[in-house]
Amino acid sequence: MTAFLMTSAGQDDANSRPAQPTSALYFEDMEPGICLTSPPHRIDRGELVEFAKVWDPLPFHVDEQAGIQAFGSLTAPGLYMLAVKQRLIHQLPTMKVIASLGYDEVRFVAPLRPDDTVMLRLEWVDRRISGSKPDRGIVTVRFSLINQHAETVMSHLDTILVRLREL
Numbered sequence: 001m002t003a004f005l006m007t008s009a010g011q012d013d014a015n016s017r018p019a020q021p022t023s024a025l026y027f028e029d030m031e032p033g034i035c036l037t038s039p040p041h042r043i044d045r046g047e048l049v050e051f052a053k054v055w056d057p058l059p060f061h062v063d064e065q066a067g068i069q070a071f072g073s074l075t076a077p078g079l080y081m082l083a084v085k086q087r088l089i090h091q092l093p094t095m096k097v098i099a100s101l102g103y104d105e106v107r108f109v110a111p112l113r114p115d116d117t118v119m120l121r122l123e124w125v126d127r128r129i130s131g132s133k134p135d136r137g138i139v140t141v142r143f144s145l146i147n148q149h150a151e152t153v154m155s156h157l158d159t160i161l162v163r164l165r166e167l
Contacts, residue, residue, distance in 0.1 A: 024094045027137035027162045030124045038088040038120040040148075043076065045114035051080050076112035081154040084112075085145050088120035096163035098136060106156040110147070117148040125157065129164075137162050 052061035056077035059066035067074035076084075112118070126140040139162050145154040 024096055026096045026165045027127065027129075027139065028165055030095075030127055030137075030139045030141075030162065032124050032126055035121055035123045036092050037122075038091040040117045040119050041084065041088055041091075043084070043112060043114055043116045043118065045074070048074065048076050048080060048114055051083070052077050055079050071111055073111075073113045078106075078108045078154070081108060081112050081145055082106075082156075084118065085120055085143055085154065088118075088145075089122075089143075092120070092122060095160075098161040098163060101138070101159040101161060104157040104159070106154075108154050110151050110153045112145070112147070112153045116153075118145050118153065120144070121146055130161070135164055137164060 049062055052058070056079055058077070060070040060075055061067070061077050062074075064074060121144040123142045123144075124139060125142050128138055130136045130138055139160050141158045141160060143156055143158060144152045147153050
């Protein structure tokens with residue numbers, strides 16, 4: 001069974017309550033201020049370097065010495081951070097998402113390094129019923145990738161189209 005936490009924004013994990021991973025989440029479940037947190041994920045050096053070699057072969061992503069010289073170690077490409085975020089989304093409960101309508105405020109705040117352990121924090125920010133299709137809603141979500149030092153390394157907003165429960 002996948003473990004994750006459901007918390008109110010601003011509360012620490014000690015005040016969190018477990019959510020039910022077996023039930024799908026609909027628009028009505030996505031209350032602004034409520035958060036989900038994924039299980040931890042360790043960043044594998046080999047995977048990071050192989051990804052970077054194909055998608056973003058800058059020296060500080062693929063060469064240990066260049067990484068040390070530039071940032072103190074190898075660092076992950078921003079695209080890799082987004083890929084890790086996407087992997088961790090699938091460790092959260094199933095959501096009745098129809099489509100992503102687009103990302104905003106994409107920020108790479110701090111380096112992601114080999115052997116870091118990260119978790120994904122999802123916070124529902126805003127929601128409204130669709131004006132044209134009343135069987136769905138539009139939800140704004142903030143995703144944050146957080147390392148073992150409780151530092152946000154990447155964040156962005158995602159506007160998603162989500163099914164309402166059938167009445």
